[in-house]
Amino acid sequence: xxxxxxxxxxxxQRHGHQPDGLIxxxxxxxxxxxxxxxxxxxxxxxxxxxxxxxxxxTASFYHLFRFAPPARHSCLVCTGTAxxxxxxxxxxxxxxxxxxxxxxxxxxxxxxxxxCSGAPLxxxxxxxWNHVEAGAVLKRLQELE
Amino acid sequence: xxDCLRLCTAASCRSRGALALLENSDRPVKEVGCxxxxxxxxxxxxxxxLLSLQPAENETVGPxxxxxxxxxxxxxxxxxxxxxxxxxxxxxxxxxxxxxxxxALAQGAYQQLQAVLxxxxxxxxxETVRRSGLRGRGGAGYPTGLKWATVAAMPGARKAVVCxxxxxxxxxxxxxxxxxxxxxxxxxxxxxxxFAVGAKQGYIYVRAEYPLAIERLRTAIxxxxxxxWLGKAISGSRFSFAIELRVGAGAYVCGEETALIxxxxxxxxxxxxxxxxxxxxxxxxxxxxxxxxxxxxxxxxLLQLGxxxxxxGTKVFSLTGHVQRSGVLEVPMGTPLRTIVETMGGGAxxxxxxxxxxxxxxxxxxVPASALDTPVDYDSLKALxxxxxxxxxxxxxxxxxxxxxxxxxxxxxxxxxxGKCIPCRSGTVQLEMLLRKLLERRGSxxxxxxxxxxxxxxxxxxxxxxxxxAPKPVLSTLRHFRSDYLELLQPAEVAR
Numbered sequence: 086x087x088x089x090x091x092x093x094x095x096x097x098q099r100h101g102h103q104p105d106g107l108i109x110x111x112x113x114x115x116x117x118x119x120x121x122x123x124x125x126x127x128x129x130x131x132x133x134x135x136x137x138x139x140x141x142x143t144a145s146f147y148h149l150f151r152f153a154p155p156a157r158h159s160c161l162v163c164t165g166t167a168x169x170x171x172x173x174x175x176x177x178x179x180x181x182x183x184x185x186x187x188x189x190x191x192x193x194x195x196x197x198x199x200x201c202s203g204a205p206l207x208x209x210x211x212x213x214w215n216h217v218e219a220g221a222v223l224k225r226l227q228e229l230e
Numbered sequence: 231x232x233d234c235l236r237l238c239t240a241a242s243c244r245s246r247g248a249l250a251l252l253e254n255s256d257r258p259v260k261e262v263g264c265x266x267x268x269x270x271x272x273x274x275x276x277x278x279x280l281l282s283l284q285p286a287e288n289e290t291v292g293p294x295x296x297x298x299x300x301x302x303x304x305x306x307x308x309x310x311x312x313x314x315x316x317x318x319x320x321x322x323x324x325x326x327x328x329x330x331x332x333x334a335l336a337q338g339a340y341q342q343l344q345a346v347l348x349x350x351x352x353x354x355x356x357e358t359v360r361r362s363g364l365r366g367r368g369g370a371g372y373p374t375g376l377k378w379a380t381v382a383a384m385p386g387a388r389k390a391v392v393c394x395x396x397x398x399x400x401x402x403x404x405x406x407x408x409x410x411x412x413x414x415x416x417x418x419x420x421x422x423x424x425f426a427v428g429a430k431q432g433y434i435y436v437r438a439e440y441p442l443a444i445e446r447l448r449t450a451i452x453x454x455x456x457x458x459w460l461g462k463a464i465s466g467s468r469f470s471f472a473i474e475l476r477v478g479a480g481a482y483v484c485g486e487e488t489a490l491i492x493x494x495x496x497x498x499x500x501x502x503x504x505x506x507x508x509x510x511x512x513x514x515x516x517x518x519x520x521x522x523x524x525x526x527x528x529x530x531x532l533l534q535l536g537x538x539x540x541x542x543g544t545k546v547f548s549l550t551g552h553v554q555r556s557g558v559l560e561v562p563m564g565t566p567l568r569t570i571v572e573t574m575g576g577g578a579x580x581x582x583x584x585x586x587x588x589x590x591x592x593x594x595x596x597v598p599a600s601a602l603d604t605p606v607d608y609d610s611l612k613a614l615x616x617x618x619x620x621x622x623x624x625x626x627x628x629x630x631x632x633x634x635x636x637x638x639x640x641x642x643x644x645x646x647x648x649g650k651c652i653p654c655r656s657g658t659v660q661l662e663m664l665l666r667k668l669l670e671r672r673g674s675x676x677x678x679x680x681x682x683x684x685x686x687x688x689x690x691x692x693x694x695x696x697x698x699x700a701p702k703p704v705l706s707t708l709r710h711f712r713s714d715y716l717e718l719l720q721p722a723e724v725a726r
Contacts, residue, residue, distance in 0.1 A: 105494070105496040106496060108476070108479055108493060108496050109476065111479070112479060133496075142498060146481065146500075146648075147480050148481060149480035165400030165401055166401035166551070166588065166591065166622070166638070166639075169635075170552065170624065170626055170635070171551075171552075174638075196398070196482070196646075197399075197401060197402075197439070198440075199397070199403030200403070201268075201401055201550035201551075201556060202242055202269040202271070202556040204550065211441075213244075213245035214245075215246065
């Protein structure tokens with residue numbers, strides 16, 4: 086069955102197909118396939134000799150695992166303390182009200198990425214945009230390919 | 231090498247365009263970790279001169295490094311932000327190239343490990359750590375020497391060492407700074423601890439939100455293995471030690487040690503009651519030593535200086551919020567808060583005043599402006615109803631609504647509650663509802679008293695540190711800023 090997800094084999098081997106490697110394997114799987122689909126989770130369960138329920142139960146516990154395909158772009162509003170006291174809640178609310186779906190942008194939030202001197206900030210496709218307000222973010226999101 | 235230009239390419243300066251400068255440069259540049267005052271970034275340094283490459287407002291950085299340097303502004307070595315620091319943990323951060331082990335070795339990395347292995351006396355190492363009075367830097371402040379001695383005394387041939395690098399408190403990035411800026415100091419500290427307690431296997435559990443730290447740790451571990459500072463028969467001794475990196479997946483509760491152990495084992499990050507403590511029954515049931523990044527980071531400096539010169543040690547803080555200069559600083563233990571926030575951080579913006587300083591994140595509380603002369607140490611902050619915490623320090627000016635801040639932290643704890651025990655799972659929901667009710671000016675005096683009593687219930691009855699300390703931001707703001715709450719009560723209620 087391993088041939089379905091051949092790219093996953095190295096990480097499975099590194100952990101000797103042992104159950105304790107589950108989170109490492111899931112992290113890698115999401116990196117490779119963008120999301121943790123039911124067939125992918127079943128594959129992981131078989132490979133690590135775990136019940137499917139244990140794999141799904143563990144995956145659903147952690148915030149960063151996703152079970153639906155991502156949009157073309159992601160925009161994460163940092164809602165850590167430093168960003169919060171500098172207006173992150175309002176920024177998030179304003180962006181929520183904007184038609185980001187039409188731009189192919191998925192809006193989310195993240196609890197502090199530890200570069201607080203740029204607060205309030207957003208992380209767009211992995212890049213940090215510092216000292217932003219909603220209007221400027223929207224404008225730059227519209228310019229994304 | 232000292233004349234070479236050093237450019238900070240850690241996460242904060244990276245977000246300010248440091249990588250573009252690096253690409254658009256003709257001169258030799260050494261990539262280094264955090265240089266300190268992140269709000270002035272991107273930052274560069276030449277010898278002991280610190281340069282801010284920040285463009286003026288409405289301008290963009292660069293475009294070339296030469297152009298940025300021509301317009302750079304020097305930050306004097308006499309600047310209090312730099313001068314009042316005592317860098318032990320971060321001594322090589324901003325000096326050494328974190329991706330180059332040869333550079334680290336040339337600057338003394340792994341010398342303390344080598345000395346410890348040559349002396350071959352684990353109990354002497356533990357005794358030194360115990361005498362230094364070093365306490366856990368992750369927040370709880372448990373005496374490190376005692377923890378090491380407990381694990382060392384456990385029977386069994388197999389033991390483990392875990393480095394808690396799941397720096398989840400929002401507004402805290404001390405550990406990120408060390409991992410990105412000088413990973414070899416951390417690895418050396420962990421290896422020394424492993425030797426002292428008799429462990430052969432180590433784990434670093436790092437949060438997934440720190441991609442650069444993960445990358446640099448991977449590089450550093452591989453380089454240390456290749457140079458024989460990790461692996462079998464280290465430095466020709468009988469000591470063998472391997473470190474495995476485990477990456478989290480976004481769960482704040484995994485900073486709690488029993489939850490962290492479960493996560494390393496590939497399970498849901500759910501805490502369990504203690505005892506048994508990890509020292510007895512930790513990762514895979516082995517006696518396990520767990521310390522956080524900064525605690526391990528102290529070890530090489532402590533052993534190099536000796537107990538007397540090390541003195542009371544230092545604490546690394548990340549200074550953020552409504553403060554003119556934010557960034558990472560390492561100060562002697564016991565430095566007054568006012569020195570950090572006003573002298574080093576420049577205080578609030580012109581026309582504003584500081585209302586409070588939040589320490590310890592969602593598990594901590596607020597220090598009111600009137601108590602800024604408090605020295606930062608474990609016991610003084612505890613007496614004020616907050617905690618030292620891991621080192622996040624968020625400055626709040628007079629525009630801050632303290633009830634809103636309390637609601638923010640409770641919402642955080644509610645989201646991050648693992649759901650295992652009812653006081654935390656349901657209590658945080660109820661606490662947030664009461665706070666929202668107050669914020670919407672629908673609250674009564676009865677709601678306020680219920681809020682207070684529920685805080686104590688959640689604190690007393692929760693299973694782990696997350697729930698036990700979740701009400702602290704509410705209790706602390708009630709204690710120091712009760713008027714903020716009273717102002718929100720319905721007018722008729724205030725008269726009663």
